[in-house]
Amino acid sequence: MVQQATPAFELKSADTADAVSVLSHWASSACQPAGPSGAGWRRVAVVSSRLSKRLDQETRWLSRLRSTLAALPTDSTQVLICERTAGADVLTAGCDLFGLSRLTLQLGRKPGQRAAGLPPADLALFAMADEIRVLKCRPQGNMVRLIEMHLNDPRRHRKPVYVAPECLPCLSPEHQLRVRLLEDPEELQRDSAAQPGDGMAVPRMTSTAFPALPEDHPLVCPDQWxxxxxxxxxxxxxxETHQHYCESLLRNHCDHSARGTLLRILAEQRLRASRLAIRGGHPVVSLTAVPLSDFRRRRVFRGHRQRYDFEPWGLAIRRSALGSYDLRPVRYGCDDTWKSLSAADQPWYQKATQDGVTDTVAEQEWRIPQDVDLSLLNPNDAMVFVDNAAAVDTVQPHSRWPVLLLP
Known part of the structure; x- marks a missing residue:
């Protein structure tokens, strides 16, 4: 059973033990867990400090989340979730995946109001929980302050706090003695260096006779590619839906690295058009005429987009093989250029910047305003390039085109 509640109160100060006490008293009378009269049920808060945007790289956290949810009894546990807390969406998907009852809280703020002190959302979880499980925390962070505030409140001493072993050094020696440790999941015991996407199912080629490099490959004849x-x-x-994405994280089928993106393309046999950072929101597939041999030198981090350009993973496609598509070079220009374009020509517009933060003209971009069906390409019409020698051996079984190590 899935329950949702919207607390009808405003936390004016979240940085006091009194706020915890008041909220805890309110919660005990306002929200009853699922089940007959709530008897025998425990509310469990699963909390974490801030997580990376690349959740597929949070392998240790995901392992702990899986093992934590799997260990909770489905007939007597209600998991507390508060929107906008770290990992809330994945936790929600995990409850549904493991058949656990959940109670979702929504804490709003007045327009223009900024949170002061401890985060009200995490505070609410600590206040309402009968048991708290901390999967990740940072030294001197808000999560550590909440743990210590909870442990220092004599009214909360019957509400145990479990922490991941790596969280212990973040706590004072006194507080280390008053928390309980979460056991390491079996997968962490087996391999402390587990990599994301180990369980990702990617089709392999049935033939073991891999294609040879054509004589006119991109490093020899760059103008043809x-x-x-x-x-x-x-x-x-x-x-992909957000729900499916969260479930794939929990199933360990979620390698969203540049390598994982490449393997997905090879599995789907399709380059999908994207609207990201395209003026007018036109879906396009972007390619570059920059020689493959220049990629290493040109690779640079774009801080304003939080990503690298000229990544050492991808595909090279023979220009002549794209003749059935509306393939055109990008038209670089200014706002006046954009205004002069017809609606039909807008997908090929890119604002020109030279010698600035980003030299877009130097990217030599070409675009196709639709998906590219790679299954229509011949074995000699494409090549895959990868970052290291080990990847040649691991990627080639998934590709019907030759795999080349980027020099």
Whole structure:
């Protein structure tokens, strides 16, 4: 059973033990857990400090979340979730995946109001919980302050706090003795260096006779090829629901690295058009005429977009093989250029900047205003390029085109 509640109160100060006490008293009378009269049920808060935008890289946290949810009894546990807390969406998907009852809180703020002190959302979880499980915390962070405030409140001493072993050094020696430790999940015991996407199912080629490099490959005849590099994806794939994305994280089927993006393209046999950072929101597939041999030198981090350009993973496609598509070079210009374009020509517009933060003209971009069906390409019409020698051996079984190590 899924329950939701919207607390009808305003936390004016979240940085006092009194606020915890008041909220706890309110919660005990306002929200009854699922089940007959709530008897025998426990509210469990699963909390964490701030997580990376690339959740697929939070392998230790995901392992702990899986093991924590799997260990909770489904017939007597109600998991507390508060919107906008770290990992709330994945926790919600996890409750549904493991058949756990959940209570979702929504804490609003007045327009223009800024949170002061401790985060009200995390405070609410601590206040309402019968049991708290901390999967991740940072030294001197808000989560540590909440743990210590909870432990120092004599009215909360019957509400145990479990913490991941790596959280212990964040606590004072006194507080270390008053928390309980979460056991390491079996998968962490087996491999402390577990990598994201180990369980990702990617089709392999049935043939073991891999294609040879054509004589006119991109490093020899760069003018005959266009390249499409792949980036890490922070969030769902194009066309993937957020729910499915969260479930794939929990199932350990979620490698969203540049390598994982490339493997997904090879599995789907399709380059999907994207609207991201395209003026007018036109879906396009972007390619570059920059020679593949220049990629290493040109790779640079774009702080304003929090990503790298010219990643060492991707595909090179023979220009002649794209003749059936409306493939055109980008038209670089200013706002007046944009205004002069017809609606039909707008997908190829890109604002020109030279010698600035981003030299877009130097990217030599070409675009196709639709998906590219890679299954229509011949074995000699495309090549895959990868970052290291080990990846050649791991990616080639998934590709019907030759795999080349980027020099």
């Amino acid at each position: 266009l390249c499409h590099w792949t980036r890490p994806a922070a969030g769902p794939w194009p066309g």
